[in-house]
Amino acid sequence: MTLPDTNNLPFPMFIANADGVITYVNATWRRTFGDAQDQPWVNRFHDLNMADLNAQWHNHREGERPLKLRSRCVDSAGLQRIFDIHCHPVLESENDPARIFATLVEVTDEVQSQAETLAILETAVDAIILMDESGRIDAFNKAASRMFGYAPEEVLGKPVTMLMPEPHRSKHEAYVARYLATGEKKIIGVGRELEFLTKSGKRTPCYLAVSEIDQGSRRRFTGIIRDLSEQQAAREALTDLRERLAHVGRLSTMGEMTASIAHEINQPLTAISIYAQSSLKLLDRGDADPGKLRNALEKLNTQSLRAGAIIERIQRFARAQESQRELAQVSTLLTDLLKLAESDARLHDMQIQLDLADDLPLVLCDPIQVQQVALNLIRNAIDAMNEIHCANGRAIVIRTEAVETDTIKVSVSDQGPGVAQNQTDLLFTPFHTTKKEGMGMGLSICRSIIAGHGGELSFTNNKDVGATFYFTLPVGAHGDE
Amino acid sequence: MSSVSPTVFVVDDDEPVRDAIAMLLDTVDIPCETFPSAQAFLDGYDKSRTGCLVLDIRMPGMSGLELQEHLLAQRAPVPIIFITGHGDIPMAVEAMKRGALDFIRKPFRDQELLDRVQEALATDEAQRADNANLEEMRTRVASLTPREREVFERVADGQANKVVAIELGISERTVEIHRSQVMQKTAARTLADLVRIKLTLERAET
Numbered sequence: 295m296t297l298p299d300t301n302n303l304p305f306p307m308f309i310a311n312a313d314g315v316i317t318y319v320n321a322t323w324r325r326t327f328g329d330a331q332d333q334p335w336v337n338r339f340h341d342l343n344m345a346d347l348n349a350q351w352h353n354h355r356e357g358e359r360p361l362k363l364r365s366r367c368v369d370s371a372g373l374q375r376i377f378d379i380h381c382h383p384v385l386e387s388e389n390d391p392a393r394i395f396a397t398l399v400e401v402t403d404e405v406q407s408q409a410e411t412l413a414i415l416e417t418a419v420d421a422i423i424l425m426d427e428s429g430r431i432d433a434f435n436k437a438a439s440r441m442f443g444y445a446p447e448e449v450l451g452k453p454v455t456m457l458m459p460e461p462h463r464s465k466h467e468a469y470v471a472r473y474l475a476t477g478e479k480k481i482i483g484v485g486r487e488l489e490f491l492t493k494s495g496k497r498t499p500c501y502l503a504v505s506e507i508d509q510g511s512r513r514r515f516t517g518i519i520r521d522l523s524e525q526q527a528a529r530e531a532l533t534d535l536r537e538r539l540a541h542v543g544r545l546s547t548m549g550e551m552t553a554s555i556a557h558e559i560n561q562p563l564t565a566i567s568i569y570a571q572s573s574l575k576l577l578d579r580g581d582a583d584p585g586k587l588r589n590a591l592e593k594l595n596t597q598s599l600r601a602g603a604i605i606e607r608i609q610r611f612a613r614a615q616e617s618q619r620e621l622a623q624v625s626t627l628l629t630d631l632l633k634l635a636e637s638d639a640r641l642h643d644m645q646i647q648l649d650l651a652d653d654l655p656l657v658l659c660d661p662i663q664v665q666q667v668a669l670n671l672i673r674n675a676i677d678a679m680n681e682i683h684c685a686n687g688r689a690i691v692i693r694t695e696a697v698e699t700d701t702i703k704v705s706v707s708d709q710g711p712g713v714a715q716n717q718t719d720l721l722f723t724p725f726h727t728t729k730k731e732g733m734g735m736g737l738s739i740c741r742s743i744i745a746g747h748g749g750e751l752s753f754t755n756n757k758d759v760g761a762t763f764y765f766t767l768p769v770g771a772h773g774d775e
Numbered sequence: 776m777s778s779v780s781p782t783v784f785v786v787d788d789d790e791p792v793r794d795a796i797a798m799l800l801d802t803v804d805i806p807c808e809t810f811p812s813a814q815a816f817l818d819g820y821d822k823s824r825t826g827c828l829v830l831d832i833r834m835p836g837m838s839g840l841e842l843q844e845h846l847l848a849q850r851a852p853v854p855i856i857f858i859t860g861h862g863d864i865p866m867a868v869e870a871m872k873r874g875a876l877d878f879i880r881k882p883f884r885d886q887e888l889l890d891r892v893q894e895a896l897a898t899d900e901a902q903r904a905d906n907a908n909l910e911e912m913r914t915r916v917a918s919l920t921p922r923e924r925e926v927f928e929r930v931a932d933g934q935a936n937k938v939v940a941i942e943l944g945i946s947e948r949t950v951e952i953h954r955s956q957v958m959q960k961t962a963a964r965t966l967a968d969l970v971r972i973k974l975t976l977e978r979a980e981t
Binding site: 553556557560561562563564565566567568569571572575576579590593596597600640641643645 | 789791792796799801802833835838860862882883884
């Protein structure tokens with residue numbers, strides 16, 4: 295067999311005889327490894343031994359494709375390098391033991407970068423999953439195993455949807471198809487919070503970031519998934535704490551309002567009692583006019599409903615309940631609240647005036663908590679005015695307005711003494727109070743509630759007399775809960 | 776004095792309470808008028824009308840106590856029964872000090888209110904009768920001549936005719952004539968009557 299001129303080839307090559315002894319090397323080989331003629335070629339490579347090789351070679355020689363071996367070796371400069379050795383059998387005749395014609399392709403850089411990538415992948419804290427275009431899992435790192443509870447071999451080659459709960463599981467294919475068809479990125483490069491499904495069937499809150507690897511004709515996707523269980527638990531704990539605090543605040547407010555509540559309930563009870571006693575009197579006289587009796591009973595009934603409504607209102611307010619966010623019209627909430635607040639104002643002979651905008655955009659909020667904050671501000675106003683025996687006036691004004699397009703402002707203006715300069719910093723400090731009674735928690739609880747809604751609570755002294763406390767709420771948006 | 780029968784004036788800002796009290800009074804045939812505020816009552820109040828006031832102590836605008844103040848200033852003698860709520864005892868005590876007849880706490884038994892109302896109406900009647908008497912006494916005493924007046928003062932103080940005669944420098948006989956004139960003009964039948972008239976007028980002046 296005549297060989298073409300192999301000396302110009304950019305890669306090393308050699309020819310070995312059937313015993314594995316090198317009979318020819320090209321110039322590139324000589325430059326790389328020095329002369330190696332008459333030596334067994336296997337000796338040059340660290341990861342190979344003759345026995346293994348013979349077995350492989352024996353099995354292989356019938357095939358068409360070259361046998362590919364990867365091995366490390368030290369070059370003539372003493373550097374360790376990695377090569378793919380492509381061994382082609384060279385047959386002189388049918389029965390001849392084969393000679394080997396081998397070309398070497400260096401893969402040192404590639405192997406190293408792969409090792410680096412793998413190391414990064416395996417030490418990453420976040421779960422990293424590689425998927426092909428059809429959504430089958432190509433790679434699954436250690437963190438992914440930890441997070442999902444699957445060993446890599448349990449998931450490799452399987453559809454990534456096995457890690458998704460419904461409804462995403464059923465929709466995933468459609469998501470991918472839509473992306474491949476339209477190129478419209480809903481999640482790629484954006485990232486979002488969602489839930490994943492672990493091997494044990496538990497739904498875990500995660501943050502998912504997906505990126506696309508363009509490998510020419512082949513597209514692959516990597517998903518990096520961060521476990522948000524702890525963050526979510528912390529957030530839930532905060533929300534829970536806030537709710538409990540808000541509830542304690544409401545109970546304490548109700549406690550402070552006992553007198554006005556008792557007064558409020560006493561009114562219908564008094565009327566009920568007199569209607570009943572009058573009816574009895576009519577009956578005792580023996581000439582009861584059924585029309586009069588009927589009238590009395592109807593009025594009595596109306597009054598018992600009135601008493602029931604008062605109790606219902608208080609109960610709704612005092613109940614411990616999970617925070618329920620709903621879209622609400624703040625002006626309506628304040629109109630409802632007025633019934634509760636007015637009993638207190640009446641007791642102190644003060645008037646509450648409403649100046650409510652009726653076309654405000656809806657706000658996503660916990661209605662009871664918003665009413666709670668407003669009630670607190672109204673009660674503070676009453677206390678402030680009481681402190682100076684209403685010397686400046688007896689009116690409290692509640693105002694709602696839209697500020698810019700995305701914020702609603704609720705303000706409560708009083709005619710009290712205003713906030714003293716030395717109190718301005720202390721006002722929102724827990725357990726600080728200027729009142730004889732009270733825990734000093736009111737305003738700090740209010741501020742916490744409003745912060746939970748993504749708003750702000752503050753105050754200004756009025757130009758003429760008194761102070762205005764106000765809070766803002768973002769329109770139709772979630773708070774930081 | 777008006778010829779209308781004694782009326783209970785009910786002043787309470789709570790409509791159902793007002794209405795219920797009116798119904799209760801109606802069942803025992805006591806005439807009654809209701810007012811939603813102290814001001815509404817004052818606006819139409821006729822001092823000469825007989826009756827009593829059933830007054831809510833706590834109302835927006837003018838409170839029950841303030842209405843009492845106004846009536847005192849007008850020297851309107853109408854007896855007041857205050858209706859009080861849960862924590863109103865200090866106010867009720869204040870009202871009593873200023874001469875309120877009584878106070879009752881909401882809710883109350885019908886008989887409690889009716890007894891107080893009867894009492895108040897009786898008080899009003901007695902007061903008005905006393906007042907009428909007083910007026911008459913004043914008129915009668917005013918009709919005395921200066922000399923007769925001097926005799927009246929001294930005799931009613933318990934001085935003997937002889938002492939009066941010496942003090943005034945007139946004869947005992949003349950004192951006797953003046954004294955019988957005084958008895959006649961003041962419609963006193965005995966010396967005791969004369970003494971009572973003097974004391975009553977003195978007390979009314981202070």
